[in-house]
Amino acid sequence: MRRTIIAHLDLDEFYVAVERIKDPSLKNKPVVVGGSQTGRGVVSSASYEARKYGIHSAMPMYQAMKLCPHLIRVGGKFREYSKYSSSVFNIVQEYSEFVERTSIDEGYIDLTDSVIKLKRTAIQLAEEIKRRIDKDVGLSVSFGIGSNKMMAKIASKHAKPNGILEILSNKEESFLKPMNVGIIPGVGPKTKERLNNLGITSIGELRGLSEKELTSRFGIHGEGLYKRARGIASSKLNSKRERKSISNERTFNVNIQTPAGLIPTITRISMRICEQMKEKEILARSVSLKLRYENFETITRTKTLSKASRNVGVVKSLVEQMIHYNFIPGRSIRLVGVRVSNFEPENIQTELNFMR
DNA sequence: TCTGGGGTCCTAGGACCC
DNA sequence: TCTGGGGTCCTAGGACCC
Known part of the structure; x- marks a missing residue:
C-alpha cells in the first residue's frame, strides 16, 4: 500500500501580507490588522515585527498600542x-x-x-x-x-x-514526544488545563496514560487524545465543504440599555446576511439571535421556520421577537449578533413553487 | 477603556412519532 | 404499585479554530 x-x-x-502588497511602505514595520484602538477593537493579524513586542491576534488594540506606541494599524478589508x-x-x-x-x-x-x-x-x-x-x-x-x-x-x-x-x-514519534499537548489540534485552553492538572504537559507524558484512563476522564474525546498522542489521525480531506451558517455580530463601543437601541444594528446586520444568502443562492430555515451582556454572559436563541426564507423583513421580525422575549431590564448589552443556518438551495424552492 | 468576528463540531435534553 | 424504545428534529451552550 x-x-x-x-x-x-x-x-x-x-492579512498583513495583503496590506503590504497594496502599500509596500508597510514592509519591515510593526503592523497589525484589526479594529480601532479607541473602541473595543482587537488584533486580527500581527506582522512578525509587531509580534516581537508581544503582540498577538485577539489582543485588545489599546493593549497592543501600549506595547508598541509606533504600531501601524490598518482596518480589515476582508x-x-x-x-x-x-x-x-x-x-x-x-x-x-x-x-x-x-x-x-x-x-x-x-x-x-x-x-x-x-x-x-x-x-x-x-x-x-x-x-x-x-x-x-x-x-x-x-x-x-x-x-x-x-x-x-x-x-x-x-x-x-x-x-x-x-x-x-x-x-513522527520523536518529533511529537517533546511537544506541548496544546499543539494537538482540538486541544484548546480547557483541555490543556485539565491535562496540566493531571501533571501532563508534553505529548510524551500524555502517552503514559492508557486509553481506558483517558476515556474515563475525557469521555469520547479521550479516544481521540490517545490516538493523536501517537500521531494517529484522519487523512481524509473534505474537498466539497459547504457553508453551514452565515453570521454577523457587532460589539458596541458603548453598551446598549434598551431593546430599541438594538434595532438599527440588527436591521443593518439582517440586510447584510440576506444579501450574502442572495449571492450564494440559498435560503435559511433557522434564524438565531446572540446577546452578550455587560458581564460577558452570552445567550443564543434560535427559531426555525417551516419555510426557508431570505427575506429581510422575515429575518428581522424573528430577531426582534427573540429580543423582546429575552431582554432583561436593567442589564445592558455589549454585543448583538444574528446567524442564519439550515440552508436550502434556491432552486429546490422554485421547483416546489412551480409544482404548486 | 479587559476580552472581535467569522466559523465548525459536539453534547444533552425535550418534543414528537411510530 | 413505577419504568418501552428507537429515530428525528429542534434548541442551548460550550470548546475550539483562525
Missing part, C-alpha cells in the same frame, strides 16, 4: 483578503484534485497521487507551489507535510515563516 501524503499550507501573516485567498487556492488546485480549504489562510492538499502523476517528491511539489504563490500572488506561505492532517498541520506550524517541513513516518 502506498504511503498517504498530506500537505498543510498556511499563509504567513496573511472581501479583498478573500480574493487573494481564492487566487492562492486556484494555484493549489492545479497540483491535486483533493484540496480542503479550512479557513481563509489555511488548507490541506492530498499529494498521494500527485507525486506519482507529476513525478516529483512532496517537498519538490511544495517548493513549486510556494514559488508560484510568491510569483503570481505575491504572498509567502509555509508547508507542512506528513502522513495525515494532524502531522501536516503541526509540521507547517514548525516550518513558519516561509518554510517547508516534512515529517517522515519513522520520525
Whole structure:
C-alpha cells in the first residue's frame, strides 16, 4: 500500500501580507490588522515585527498600542483578503484534485497521487507551489507535510515563516514526544488545563496514560487524545465543504440599555446576511439571535421556520421577537449578533413553487 | 477603556412519532 | 404499585479554530 501524503499550507501573516502588497511602505514595520484602538477593537493579524513586542491576534488594540506606541494599524478589508485567498487556492488546485480549504489562510492538499502523476517528491511539489504563490500572488506561505492532517498541520506550524517541513513516518514519534499537548489540534485552553492538572504537559507524558484512563476522564474525546498522542489521525480531506451558517455580530463601543437601541444594528446586520444568502443562492430555515451582556454572559436563541426564507423583513421580525422575549431590564448589552443556518438551495424552492 | 468576528463540531435534553 | 424504545428534529451552550 502506498504511503498517504498530506500537505498543510498556511499563509504567513496573511492579512498583513495583503496590506503590504497594496502599500509596500508597510514592509519591515510593526503592523497589525484589526479594529480601532479607541473602541473595543482587537488584533486580527500581527506582522512578525509587531509580534516581537508581544503582540498577538485577539489582543485588545489599546493593549497592543501600549506595547508598541509606533504600531501601524490598518482596518480589515476582508472581501479583498478573500480574493487573494481564492487566487492562492486556484494555484493549489492545479497540483491535486483533493484540496480542503479550512479557513481563509489555511488548507490541506492530498499529494498521494500527485507525486506519482507529476513525478516529483512532496517537498519538490511544495517548493513549486510556494514559488508560484510568491510569483503570481505575491504572498509567502509555509508547508507542512506528513502522513495525515494532524502531522501536516503541526509540521507547517514548525516550518513558519516561509518554510517547508516534512515529517517522515519513522520520525513522527520523536518529533511529537517533546511537544506541548496544546499543539494537538482540538486541544484548546480547557483541555490543556485539565491535562496540566493531571501533571501532563508534553505529548510524551500524555502517552503514559492508557486509553481506558483517558476515556474515563475525557469521555469520547479521550479516544481521540490517545490516538493523536501517537500521531494517529484522519487523512481524509473534505474537498466539497459547504457553508453551514452565515453570521454577523457587532460589539458596541458603548453598551446598549434598551431593546430599541438594538434595532438599527440588527436591521443593518439582517440586510447584510440576506444579501450574502442572495449571492450564494440559498435560503435559511433557522434564524438565531446572540446577546452578550455587560458581564460577558452570552445567550443564543434560535427559531426555525417551516419555510426557508431570505427575506429581510422575515429575518428581522424573528430577531426582534427573540429580543423582546429575552431582554432583561436593567442589564445592558455589549454585543448583538444574528446567524442564519439550515440552508436550502434556491432552486429546490422554485421547483416546489412551480409544482404548486 | 479587559476580552472581535467569522466559523465548525459536539453534547444533552425535550418534543414528537411510530 | 413505577419504568418501552428507537429515530428525528429542534434548541442551548460550550470548546475550539483562525
